[in-house]
Amino acid sequence: MIQKGKAWKFGANIDTDLIAPIQALKREKPEEGYVHCLQDVDPDFAKNCRTGDIFVAEENLGIGSSREWAPHYLRLCGIRLLLAKSYARIFYRNCFNLALPALVCAETHRISAGDELEVDPLKGEVRNLTKGESYTCDTVPEHLMRIVADGGLLEHLKKKFKKAS
Amino acid sequence: MGQTISEKILARASGKERVKPGDIVTCKVDMAMMHDSSGPRVAGRRLDEIGVPVWDMDRLVVITDHYVGYDTDESRAIQELCDDWCKSHGVKHYIRQEGICHIVLPQHGHVKPGTFCVGADSHSTTAGAFGAFMVGIGATEMTGVLATGEIWVRVPENVRMEVTGALKPGVAAKDVILKICGDHGIMGFGYQVVEFSGDGVAAMSAQDRMTLTNMAAEIGAKTGIIAPDAKTAALLAEWGVPGVNPDDWQSDPDAGYVKRLTVDGDALAPQVAAPHSPENADDVTAYRNVKLGQAYLGACTGAKLEDLRMAAEVVKGRKVASGTRFLVAPSSVRMREQAAKEGTLKILEDAGAQILQSGCGGCIGLGAARLDDGMTGISSTNRNFVGRAGPAGTKLYLASPYTVAASAIAGEIADPRDML
Structure with a gap:
């Protein structure tokens, strides 16, 4: 489950209204709205983000509205893993439910935009290939990584009910 | 050591004698609420994708409040989808365009002290004003609740926030919670329960207290809660839940809090x-x-x-x-x-x-x-x-x-x- 990708770097207090603006999420399909993801912070983010990239922020990532479009849009942009010093709790759970590991890393200030990172979420290790540094993350509760391994909570539930029937 | 009202609720909901902060428990949901934005169009569709029914229709409340009050093709489509889903699934408690979910929910008798509730909206914390433990969750998480009636919870630490004295004329609960947010920050109580108490809270009307727990969401808290009293019981009776005994859901005097903080109600300016x-x-x-x-x-x-x-x-x-x-x-x-x-x-x-x-x-x-x-x-x-x-x-x-x-x-x- 090692994730290798380019870092997108944001600051503190990135809220879910910024990640998923209301004008976008009234669209019927998330696929129609994600291009507006973070438009008021970095208008080029949605366009230039590539599959496998890593979202790096400082404190309080995902504060505000419970809207699941926030991690959903990040996933549609291509983000496959998040690193932040702290998360708002609904957003944190939403990420794992959409198979996006959200790791708590106290050293994200050492990561710059564009750094190549290699992250092992199970071991909680981040290697910054650009800077030749490594950082540690808090370990993730085991049951959350099982949800990620199944491809998200929906797939996890499908599997559970299939087993039961 | 005694337990807080939140710990008592989580212990009951998870079928345990007692719980302590940090425990990861699975709770049975007493009531789940979702609205027209997060509900049928996201959580509902995902439930259909799994192909199982709602676990207990008596415990689900669907309320429309987000895409109402203005008329566009998009808002109409969302309302129609919501109507269709609720009808085809036989939703018992479907409240259309009666106002905002966090107010309509208690006002229609769906919030009871001592219950463990979830809502697919971050301000679901509001119900804590009635001594319920209610948390906001995302849409897929709600799908899990709809399918199983259960959810995992990491038992949070408790903070006791005492409002001392009496608020002056022209000062209200909103000023208290903004002051707390200003002093402690938007994530000041990350993953903690903030239990509001004190003379200042006792003097507030049961309705005004809802503003405190509502904005527990703006201080990073998992939720906010207020032990019920005679005012809570009277408002709940007016709103369709008679016979609440406030004594049933109180924190023990020797309950454990990680912090005890105060807000000086006498000195508070708007x-x-x-x-x-x-x-x-x-x-x-x-x-x-x-x-x-x-x-x-x-x-x-x-x-x-x-x-x-x-x-x-x-x-x-x-x-x-x-x-x-x-x-x-x-x-x-x-x-x-x-x-x-x-x-x-x-x-x-x-x-x-x-x-x-x-x-x-x-x-x-x-x-x-x-x-x-x-x-x-x-x-x-x-x-x-x-x-x-x-x-x-x-x-x-x-x-x-x-x-x-x-x-x-x-x-x-x-x-x-x-x-x-």
């Missing part, structure tokens, strides 16, 4: 939170003379019947400043009707307020109360993040219904104590 975060709170005097294009009373936070009464007290016999629009979207239809019946609404209208349909509206940047580009506004809502209530170039200040009303009259941020 608070205003500057753009673009509720944590930018300061005394109203710090922001005097900021010119306003709009003053808005609305949302689950700031347009309950008692909020409308606060505003009416200020604007009675006065006129809204020219160049400022004063918009009022009562939190629920029943509250609007009560306000109309008792004359509160007329006082607001006579002052120049325009009454809008009940719904989330302006708080989430939808409908007539969406700020125009470049506009500065003040509102009784809960968040003023960049781009939430209008385009990114707008500026929004947060305040109590008293302060919003006073500012509408002055056309700039004003101290309501000068008008009472």
Whole structure:
């Protein structure tokens, strides 16, 4: 489950209204709205983000509205893993439910935009290939990584009910 | 050691004798609420994808409040989808366009002290004002609840927040919670339960206390909670839940809190939170003379019947400043009707307020109360993040219904104590 990708770097207090603006999420399909993801912070983010990239922020990532479009849009942009010093709790759970590991890393200030990172979420290790540094993350509760391994909570539930029937 | 009201609720819901902070437990859900944005169109469809029924129709409440009050193809499509899903699945408690979910939910008798509840909206914490433990969750998480009736929870630590003394005229619960947000920050109580208590809370009406727990979401808390008392029981009885005994759900005197904090109610001045975060709170005097294009009373936070009464007290016999629009979207239809019946609404209208349909509206940047580009506004809502209530170039200040009303009259941020 090692994730290798380019870092997108944001600051503190990135809220879910910024990640998923209301004008976008009234669209019927998330696929129609994600291009507006973070438009008021970095208008080029949605366009230039590539599959496998890593979202790096400082404190309080995902504060505000419970809207699941926030991690959903990040996933549609291509983000496959998040690193932040702290998360708002609904957003944190939403990420794992959409198979996006959200790791708590106290050293994200050492990561710059564009750094190549290699992250092992199970071991909680981040290697910054650009800077030749490594950082540690808090370990993730085991049951959350099982949800990620199944491809998200929906797939996890499908599997559970299939087993039961 | 004793237990807090939250720990008692989580222990009961998880079938354990007791729980302690840090435990990961699976709780049975007593009541689940979802709305037209997160509900049928996301959580409902995902449930259908799994192919299982709702675990218990008696325990599900669906409320429409987000895409109401203005008419576009998109909002119509969302309402139709919501109607169809609720009908085809036989949803028993479907409440259409009656107002904002966090107000309508208790007002229609769905919130009971001692229950463990979830809502697919971050301000689900509001129900804590009635001694329920209710948390906000995302849409897929709600799918899990709909399918299984259960959810995992990491038992949070408890913080006791005592409001001492008595609030002065023109000061309300909104000022208390903005002050807490200003002092401790938007994530000041990350993953903790904030239990509000003290003489200042006891003196508040049961309705005003909802503003404290509502904005537990703006201090990073997992939820907010207030032990029920006779006022809670009386309001719940009025709203369809008779026979509540407050003694059943209280924290033990020797319960464990990680922190005990106080807010000096006697000394508290009206608070205003500057753009673009509720944590930018300061005394109203710090922001005097900021010119306003709009003053808005609305949302689950700031347009309950008692909020409308606060505003009416200020604007009675006065006129809204020219160049400022004063918009009022009562939190629920029943509250609007009560306000109309008792004359509160007329006082607001006579002052120049325009009454809008009940719904989330302006708080989430939808409908007539969406700020125009470049506009500065003040509102009784809960968040003023960049781009939430209008385009990114707008500026929004947060305040109590008293302060919003006073500012509408002055056309700039004003101290309501000068008008009472």
